[in-house]
Structure formats: structure tokens, C-alpha cells
Amino acid sequence: MLQYVSETAAHAAHQPWWSPIEALDAGAMQALQQSRLAAQYDYLQAHSAFYRRKFAAAGLGAGAVRSVDDLERVPFTTKQELRDSLRAAPPFGEHLAAPMAEVIQMQASSGTTGSPSYVALTRHDALVWQESSARSLFACGIRPGDRVLHGFSMSKGFVGGLPIFQALQYMGAVDIPIGADGGVERLLAAAFDLKPQAIVGTPNFLLHLAEAAQAQLGRDVREIGVRRLVVGGEPGGGIPALRQRIQQAWGATLTELMGGTDLAVIYWAECDQQDGMHMTAPDFIVTELIDPDSGEAKPFTEGATGELVYTAIQRQASPVFRFRSGDHVVVTGTTCACGRRQPRIRCFGRTDDMLIVRGVNLFPSAVQDLVESMRPTVSGQVRVVADFDGHSTQANLKLLVERAEHEPPGLSLPALKQDIEARVRGALSVKAEVLLAPHGSIDKPGAAKVKLVMRQMPPIEGLQ
Numbered sequence: 390m391l392q393y394v395s396e397t398a399a400h401a402a403h404q405p406w407w408s409p410i411e412a413l414d415a416g417a418m419q420a421l422q423q424s425r426l427a428a429q430y431d432y433l434q435a436h437s438a439f440y441r442r443k444f445a446a447a448g449l450g451a452g453a454v455r456s457v458d459d460l461e462r463v464p465f466t467t468k469q470e471l472r473d474s475l476r477a478a479p480p481f482g483e484h485l486a487a488p489m490a491e492v493i494q495m496q497a498s499s500g501t502t503g504s505p506s507y508v509a510l511t512r513h514d515a516l517v518w519q520e521s522s523a524r525s526l527f528a529c530g531i532r533p534g535d536r537v538l539h540g541f542s543m544s545k546g547f548v549g550g551l552p553i554f555q556a557l558q559y560m561g562a563v564d565i566p567i568g569a570d571g572g573v574e575r576l577l578a579a580a581f582d583l584k585p586q587a588i589v590g591t592p593n594f595l596l597h598l599a600e601a602a603q604a605q606l607g608r609d610v611r612e613i614g615v616r617r618l619v620v621g622g623e624p625g626g627g628i629p630a631l632r633q634r635i636q637q638a639w640g641a642t643l644t645e646l647m648g649g650t651d652l653a654v655i656y657w658a659e660c661d662q663q664d665g666m667h668m669t670a671p672d673f674i675v676t677e678l679i680d681p682d683s684g685e686a687k688p689f690t691e692g693a694t695g696e697l698v699y700t701a702i703q704r705q706a707s708p709v710f711r712f713r714s715g716d717h718v719v720v721t722g723t724t725c726a727c728g729r730r731q732p733r734i735r736c737f738g739r740t741d742d743m744l745i746v747r748g749v750n751l752f753p754s755a756v757q758d759l760v761e762s763m764r765p766t767v768s769g770q771v772r773v774v775a776d777f778d779g780h781s782t783q784a785n786l787k788l789l790v791e792r793a794e795h796e797p798p799g800l801s802l803p804a805l806k807q808d809i810e811a812r813v814r815g816a817l818s819v820k821a822e823v824l825l826a827p828h829g830s831i832d833k834p835g836a837a838k839v840k841l842v843m844r845q846m847p848p849i850e851g852l853q
């Protein structure tokens with residue numbers, strides 16, 4: 390069991406970091422990782438049928454992984470494997486490696502196909518999540534005693550909800566638990582009433598909040614006196630022009646963070662230097678950088694790019710080993726004036742082409758599944774028209790849906806549009822604006838991978 394206790398909060402308030410682990414020198418960190426990695430490998434051999442099978446298939450027996458260098462011999466774990474495992478043995482999959490009686494918490498991820506996937510936590514795992522998130526929120530400038538307006542989604546079981554609340558409470562800060570799904574009006578009312586020192590949320594949503602305050606209330610959010618904007622969930626926080634706009638709108642400093650459901654809540658966080666996110670949990674996660682095409686590991690050198698691969702060390706319930714995250718990053722530095730010793734990165738994209746529509750994660754493949762299911766009333770072809778910068782929009786989701794070659798007699802096009810919009814809203818929680826395209830006007834899938842997302846409305850005649 391971890392020895393981190395709440396007294397850490399008062400102690401840490403005037404420290405440069407939450408945990409001295411963040412400033413541990415390379416040699417000591419390597420030694421710590423090696424011993425925990427070996428222990429985790431042995432734990433999986435003993436407790437995980439999923440990994441025993443996977444290791445055996447790769448010819449890896451007892452004691453085969455003793456050091457970080459040994460990881461190269463271990464096959465990757467993919468999101469698809471985890472999805473298959475979850476389906477084969479619900480609710481937490483064949484990779485559940487702790488007794489159900491020891492599971493005390495679960496969270497959901499939205500999943501690449503729109504169907505959620507689930508992770509389980511033991512008491513120890515939950516503490517690890519809180520510790521790594523506390524380090525991250527601290528690096529982003531949140532301090533014990535701060536009131537923090539919760540601008541990520543609170544519902545749906547996502548890690549941006551309850552686990553952030555837990556981490557803030559763990560570090561001695563106060564979460565104002567409204568959530569993006571509580572609505573702009575409610576969030577702004579709470580902000581003007583309670584004067585939070587910090588806000589967490591997606592960068593585009595925080596910008597939207599500031600604009601909405603002006604447009605709907607005629608008030609300037611700078612009156613609130615927010616000191617810190619802590620953003621994540623999408624890459625926008627790292628885009629200089631967008632960062633500048635948001636900082637100016639709020640009169641506050643913006644830093645970004647990153648994490649994910651499969652490993653923890655947050656484990657990358659930007660310090661006051663505002664030049665990329667440090668790994669904040671190297672004692673809980675071994676991180677590798679790989680070439681996404683060849684799978685070869687590469688060193689974290691300044692300017693290097695690649696996909697992040699994670700191995701949980703010290704994880705009990707839902708451990709992953711050499712997990713391909715799909716996060717594509719650039720290393721922005723390996724040393725830092727803040728004193729943290731872990732490399733800094735910026736994430737520039739995810740393998741899955743995720744969009745965020747008014748704070749809600751949306752995968753184009755989920756839209757495709759939905760429209761496909763409406764055949765033969767429509768052709769099944771659909772394109773998301775993402776005519777905005779980046780991955781996030783506060784506007785309705787524009788969908789181009791192709792009409793069927795032989796439409797049912799008496800089909801009303803306005804009713805069809807409404808039907809599709811209602812289905813998208815019901816299944817994916819986003820408001821869509823559907824345009825119907827004549828049959829044959831959208832390219833059929835060929836040898837090349839279908840690009841479901843178009844960056845501008847194509848010149849198609851006869852749109853309805």
C-alpha cells in the first residue's frame with residue numbers, strides 16, 4: 390500500500406513539485422523502474438491469464454523481463470486486444486488481474502467504435518491514480534486550497550469526471566463539481582459566485598465559456614480572477630495561437646495535461662515553462678517512444694517524434710503491458726528549468742481521428758456505424774464535414790449523408806434529416822446538422838482507406 394497521505398498537501402504547497410520522484414536523477418529512476426517492472430511481470434505471470442498466454446506465445450517464460458531493455462522482446466498490447474478481451478469475459482475482460490472482491494472503482498472510456506470500454510481499480514490502483522493526477526495538477530499550477538471549477542464532462546464515467554474530483558480532493562483542493570454537461574449557464578454562475586482560482590476543461594470549451602459570458606451575460610470572465618487554466622482532452626492547449634487567445638480571454642496562465650483511461654487519469658503535465666508536458670508518474674508507468682510504422686523503440690531526444698507505448702508498473706486490477714496508446718507526440722525537451730527530470734512532450738494527434746463536439750468525444754467511425762445501420766433508407770455513405778481548425782468545435786456536427794439509390798416510396802426528406810439528427814443525438818450525444826447528398830455523389834470506398842472526415846464542404850450539387 391502506498392504511504393502517500395493527505396499531510397502531503399500542506400507540505401507540498403510551497404515546493405517546486407508535488408513529489409520528489411519527479412526530480413529523481415536518471416540512474417535512481419532507472420533502478421526503481423527496473424525493480425518494479427520485474428515485479429509487475431512476475432505479477433502478470435501469476436495473476437493474468439491474458440498476459441500469461443501472450444507472453445508464452447512470444448516465448449517469454451518466468452522471469453523473462455528484468456529490465457527496461459527486455460521490453461523490446463515483449464509484443465505490444467493493442468486497443469483491439471483489450472476490446473476483444475472485454476467482450477470475451479465481461480465486465481472487465483480476461484486481462485483483469487485482481488479478484489473482483491478487491492475492485493473498488495471502475496471507469497469507462499468512450500472507445501474508438503463508440504462502444505465504451507471499462508477499467509477496474511483496486512484501492513491501491515485508485516491511490517496511484519490520485520497520486521499521479523495530483524502531481525500533474527500541481528505541475529499545472531493548482532495548489533492545495535484552490536477552488537477549481539470542473540469543466541470536463543462529469544457524467545458518463547469518463548476519467549475527466551470523478552477521478553479528477555478525487556485527485557483534487559486528495560491534494561487538498563476543492564472541486565466545484567458542475568462539469569461541462571452541467572451547461573454553460575450553470576458553470577458561469579458558479580464561476581462568478583465562487584471565484585475559483587483555477588478551471589479544468591478542454592481548451593476550446595474554456596474559450597467558449599469566456600465568449601459565452603460576454604455574449605449571454607455581458608460580463609468579462611476576467612472579473613472572476615482565475616489564475617490558472619488547466620486544459621486537456623484535446624491537443625488545442627499546445628497550439629500557440631489558441632493558447633494565447635484563451636489566456637487573453639481569461640487573463641490567466643494556461644498549461645496542459647494528458648492522460649487516458651487505460652493507464653491512469655493524468656500522467657503528463659506542463660510546468661510553468663509552458664513548453665511541453667513532463668511525464669509525472671515514471672514510478673507507475675514505463676513509457677517508450679516508438680516509430681509507429683516499424684514498432685522500433687527510439688530514444689527520447691529533443692525533436693524526436695513517435696507514438697507512446699506504456700507499461701503499467703504497480704498496477705493490480707486492469708494492468709496493461711507495452712500498450713500502444715495511439716498518441717503521437719514530439720519531444721520538446723529533455724531538461725527543464727523547473728527541475729523535473731522527465732522528458733517533455735507535445736501530443737499532435739491520435740491514431741484514431743477523434744473529434745470533440747461541444748466537449749463530447751466523437752469518433753467518425755461511430756457516425757459511420759450509425760448511418761450504415763439506416764440502410765436501405767439511405768446509401769450508408771456518410772462524411773463528417775469538420776470545417777474548423779483542430780479537432781474541436783462548439784458548433785453542430787455537420788454530416789453529409791448520401792441518399793439511397795432506390796428510396797422508399799413517399800420518403801419525406803425533411804423527416805429523414807430529422808430522423809438522422811435525432812439518432813445521432815440519441816446514440817452519440819451530439820447535435821448534428823444533416824445535409825442529404827444525391828445518390829452517387831460521395832466517393833465509394835476503394836483500395837485507399839476511407840477518409841470519413843472532410844475539412845471542407847465538397848462542391849456537390851443538389852444538397853438538401
Ligand SMILES: [Zn+2]
Nearest residue numbers: 660725727729
Ligand atoms: Zn518543467
